[in-house]
Amino acid sequence: MREFIPPAARFVELPAPFRMKRGGDLRGARTAYETFGRLNTARDNAVLVLTGLSPDAHAASHAEDPTVGWWEAMLGPGKPIDTDLWHVICVNSLGSCKGSTGPASINPATGEPYRLTFPELSIEDIADAAALTVRALGIDRLACVIGTSMGGMSALALLARHPELTRTHISLSGAVHSLPFAIAVRSLQREAIRSDPQWHQGRYTDDRYPRRGMMTARKLGMMTYRSAEEWDSRFGRARLDTGLRSHDEPFGLEFEVEGYLDFHAHRFVRRFDPNSYLYLSHSMDQFDLGESCGSTADAALSRLRVEQALVMGARTDTLFPIRQQDEIAQGLSSGGADVEFVPVESPAGHDAFLVDVDRFGPPVAKFLASVA
Amino acid sequence: MREFIPPAARFVELPAPFRMKRGGDLRGARTAYETFGRLNTARDNAVLVLTGLSPDAHAASHAEDPTVGWWEAMLGPGKPIDTDLWHVICVNSLGSCKGSTGPASINPATGEPYRLTFPELSIEDIADAAALTVRALGIDRLACVIGTSMGGMSALALLARHPELTRTHISLSGAVHSLPFAIAVRSLQREAIRSDPQWHQGRYTDDRYPRRGMMTARKLGMMTYRSAEEWDSRFGRARLDTGLRSHDEPFGLEFEVEGYLDFHAHRFVRRFDPNSYLYLSHSMDQFDLGESCGSTADAALSRLRVEQALVMGARTDTLFPIRQQDEIAQGLSSGGADVEFVPVESPAGHDAFLVDVDRFGPPVAKFLASVA
Numbered sequence: 059m060r061e062f063i064p065p066a067a068r069f070v071e072l073p074a075p076f077r078m079k080r081g082g083d084l085r086g087a088r089t090a091y092e093t094f095g096r097l098n099t100a101r102d103n104a105v106l107v108l109t110g111l112s113p114d115a116h117a118a119s120h121a122e123d124p125t126v127g128w129w130e131a132m133l134g135p136g137k138p139i140d141t142d143l144w145h146v147i148c149v150n151s152l153g154s155c156k157g158s159t160g161p162a163s164i165n166p167a168t169g170e171p172y173r174l175t176f177p178e179l180s181i182e183d184i185a186d187a188a189a190l191t192v193r194a195l196g197i198d199r200l201a202c203v204i205g206t207s208m209g210g211m212s213a214l215a216l217l218a219r220h221p222e223l224t225r226t227h228i229s230l231s232g233a234v235h236s237l238p239f240a241i242a243v244r245s246l247q248r249e250a251i252r253s254d255p256q257w258h259q260g261r262y263t264d265d266r267y268p269r270r271g272m273m274t275a276r277k278l279g280m281m282t283y284r285s286a287e288e289w290d291s292r293f294g295r296a297r298l299d300t301g302l303r304s305h306d307e308p309f310g311l312e313f314e315v316e317g318y319l320d321f322h323a324h325r326f327v328r329r330f331d332p333n334s335y336l337y338l339s340h341s342m343d344q345f346d347l348g349e350s351c352g353s354t355a356d357a358a359l360s361r362l363r364v365e366q367a368l369v370m371g372a373r374t375d376t377l378f379p380i381r382q383q384d385e386i387a388q389g390l391s392s393g394g395a396d397v398e399f400v401p402v403e404s405p406a407g408h409d410a411f412l413v414d415v416d417r418f419g420p421p422v423a424k425f426l427a428s429v430a
Numbered sequence: 431m432r433e434f435i436p437p438a439a440r441f442v443e444l445p446a447p448f449r450m451k452r453g454g455d456l457r458g459a460r461t462a463y464e465t466f467g468r469l470n471t472a473r474d475n476a477v478l479v480l481t482g483l484s485p486d487a488h489a490a491s492h493a494e495d496p497t498v499g500w501w502e503a504m505l506g507p508g509k510p511i512d513t514d515l516w517h518v519i520c521v522n523s524l525g526s527c528k529g530s531t532g533p534a535s536i537n538p539a540t541g542e543p544y545r546l547t548f549p550e551l552s553i554e555d556i557a558d559a560a561a562l563t564v565r566a567l568g569i570d571r572l573a574c575v576i577g578t579s580m581g582g583m584s585a586l587a588l589l590a591r592h593p594e595l596t597r598t599h600i601s602l603s604g605a606v607h608s609l610p611f612a613i614a615v616r617s618l619q620r621e622a623i624r625s626d627p628q629w630h631q632g633r634y635t636d637d638r639y640p641r642r643g644m645m646t647a648r649k650l651g652m653m654t655y656r657s658a659e660e661w662d663s664r665f666g667r668a669r670l671d672t673g674l675r676s677h678d679e680p681f682g683l684e685f686e687v688e689g690y691l692d693f694h695a696h697r698f699v700r701r702f703d704p705n706s707y708l709y710l711s712h713s714m715d716q717f718d719l720g721e722s723c724g725s726t727a728d729a730a731l732s733r734l735r736v737e738q739a740l741v742m743g744a745r746t747d748t749l750f751p752i753r754q755q756d757e758i759a760q761g762l763s764s765g766g767a768d769v770e771f772v773p774v775e776s777p778a779g780h781d782a783f784l785v786d787v788d789r790f791g792p793p794v795a796k797f798l799a800s801v802a
Contacts (some may be wrong), residue, residue, distance in 0.1 A: 174680055215436045238665040238687035239658035247647055248681045253642050255627070260680070270625050274646075276620055286611035286748060293610040295718060307548055308632070309620045309708050313715065315610035316617045336681050343685065346667065376658060376748075 060264065062329055064116035066092055066123035066336065067150070070194040072187060086166040088266040089191045090150040090157020091115050094133060095141030105139065105202045106192055106224070108147040108209030108216070112330060113336045114156035117148040120404040131415040138419035139204070143430060147195065151212065152187035153179040153338050155331035162331040174260040179337040181345035185215035189223055199297065200224040201429055206411050207231050207378065208338070211345045214386070218351055226366040226429050227390070228422060230411040231375055233382040234347040240377050243282050244339045250274035251332050260333045268332050273323040280322050285374035285407035289315060292413025356369040359389020368425040370400045370418060372410035432636065434701055435529040436488035438464055438495035439522070442566040444559060458538040461563045462522040462529020463487050466505060467513030477511065477574045478564055478596070479520040480581035483710045484600040484702060486528035489520040503787040510791035511576070515802060519567065523584065524559035525551040525710050527703035534703040546632040553619020553707040553717035557587035561595055572596040573801055578783050579750065580710070581605050583717045586758070590723055592642025598738040598801050599762070600794060603747055605754040606727040607718040612749050615654050617713045622646035623704050632705050640704050645695040647707065652691050657746035657779035661687060674796040740797040741744070742772045742781035742790060770797065
């Protein structure tokens with residue numbers, strides 16, 4: 059049972075009680091965040107970044123933490139999200155295990171980790187916690203909210219629930235809700251964790267940890283983050299070096315693609331709290347912008363008030379298919395926003411916004427220049 | 431440890447020793463088969479069907495077994511594979527648990543099931559066993575070999591190793607080898623079974639059976655057999671009826687798509703031997719027509735001698751993508767065969783050849799009419 063808090067993270071205490079959308083309150087809850095670039099005196103150059111399921115608030119290196127961040131290539135001085143111009147705030151999602159309060163945090167009422175006593179988490183709660191964080195930093199109006207993947211959902215929830223908080227929006231590989239294929243993937247990921255006997259209804263320890271379930275969940279994730287086409291050119295049918303194969307095990311690893319999945323799963327397995335994973339994953343399946351606003355997704359989108367928006371996604375994304383980004387673009391546009399929709403020809407699938415900076419960077423830079 | 435033999439299955443004893451391609455011999459091995467329609471006196475109207483990983487030899491109902499077969503809509507009197515005209519032989523794959531010798535069969539040398547002592551299985555072994563079966567039935571030359579999915583691989587291996595055995599070929603959703611995405615899916619399926627403590631290195635019993643691993647493997651399979659688009663229209667975000675949800679379990683089933691996967695997994699889990707699954711699945715990853723022929727896949731295809739071929743696949747197939755069927759068509763064509771390539775606009779993904787008879791039936795019927 060561990061949290062994984064970046065060394066330079068700062069915190070905002072959320073006013074108690076923090077009421078969760080689907081019931082339950084949090085007391086003594088907090089969010090972790092990091093900032094990049096300076097807030098100007100007019101306090102109007104702030105940009106909020108809302109993340110996918112697993113990243114922390116350390117989006118890029120900075121003076122207090124020079125280690126490489128998860129969006130290093132996109133964010134920094136002179137980069138597409140230019141911190142010479144913008145004051146960027148990256149908030150770790152509520153429910154995560156990377157500094158913001160979640161199932162791995164201590165419940166002040168009991169002195170024990172919440173584990174499964176943490177109330178049901180929704181994307182709307184993540185959005186509310188981020189909005190409170192921004193306001194606690196003395197910012198009444200953001201220049202832009204940028205949301206990627208799950209963060210694209212959180213951003214839409216934020217726009218709906220905090221309509222005056224931002225002037226513009228960038229949605230990268232986001233969606234108004236999850237489609238059945240994505241639900242099935244996440245359901246299987248959760249099942250892999252839940253069915254690992256070491257999960258033990260959420261009462262695992264560092265010594266008895268659901269490693270196998272987390273490995274499988276991560277491998278399943280990796281299979282949907284990129285594209286089959288990318289794998290064809292990257293791995294083909296290449297075999298692992300003999301030394302890396304599992305000779306002692308029948309049906310063990312043999313192909314490079316198997317080694318790649320195994321490597322990433324090993325890296326992930328001790329860096330994310332399994333219960334937090336379950337909560338965040340489940341919140342993505344549950345989120346439905348239309349349902350959240352008591353209408354259809356299209357109607358909900360058309361009621362969001364932003365001046366300008368940039369909506370991007372990759373045509374090879376199987377998890378949040380490109381038609382979902384098109385849906386966001388059309389919906390925001392019908393509400394009167396000036397919307398640019400950029401479908402990207404990238405082999406990098408859902409992860410394209412992370413790794414294909416050549417294709418995602420220029421439209422983001424251009425959009426932000428037009429907002430300045 | 432069980433085999434699942436259709437009641438009307440017949441058997442051919444394979445001459446001993448049956449030498450396996452990757453080492454090891456079988457003694458006392460057999461194949462299970464069923465036939466549909468009559469062999470004519472010229473013995474030249476025989477059609478061989480080679481199946482995907484899980485089906486048995488009972489492709490369709492007939493007088494001796496009136497239960498519905500796995501390809502009922504395609505095969506029978508007046509159907510696209512018209513048994514009023516053709517004598518169809520469906521052979522259960524060697525290594526399966528449905529009548530042909532496999533890991534669940536008794537090893538006559540020990541009186542115990544083979545389990546993991548079964549020698550490594552290859553697609554070429556499946557092809558050889560099928561060819562021996564055909565010859566044992568007194569047929570020297572087939573009118574056509576039809577292979578679907580894994581059976582498409584077995585058919586190509588048969589064409590390469592038994593060049594005079596067939597005049598023509600129909601390849602439905604087949605491939606010359608597995609691409610990395612398919613390898614990753616199957617690797618994860620095998621890992622789910624292997625990591626189930628009840629698998630017990632293949633020494634499970636009916637009472638201690640790797641149910642959980644088999645369920646996960648099947649769910650993963652189901653996720654790749656159809657298409658995301660089909661699921662969008664079929665399930666959308668519909669919830670399961672309250673009675674079907676798992677209320678007692680945290681993060682249990684809630685969406686219809688989750689219930690669908692669970693239903694199919696439950697159905698499958700006791701109907702297939704886990705060790706046989708591992709062997710067959712592994713043989714698909716290993717198969718590489720080019721490697722098998724000591725050349726590239728294209729060169730190997732161009733050396734196959736068939737007069738005519740029909741190659742079909744679905745554009746939504748993510749497991750055996752349509753470019754793999756195109757590759758087969760082009761390769762056979764460059765070898766001089768008269769090839770028709772029919773890419774199908776079906777939402778049914780890899781399973782289209784099973785379920786989209788409206789689209790697969792007519793080209794198959796037309797092709798067979800041209801062969802007659």
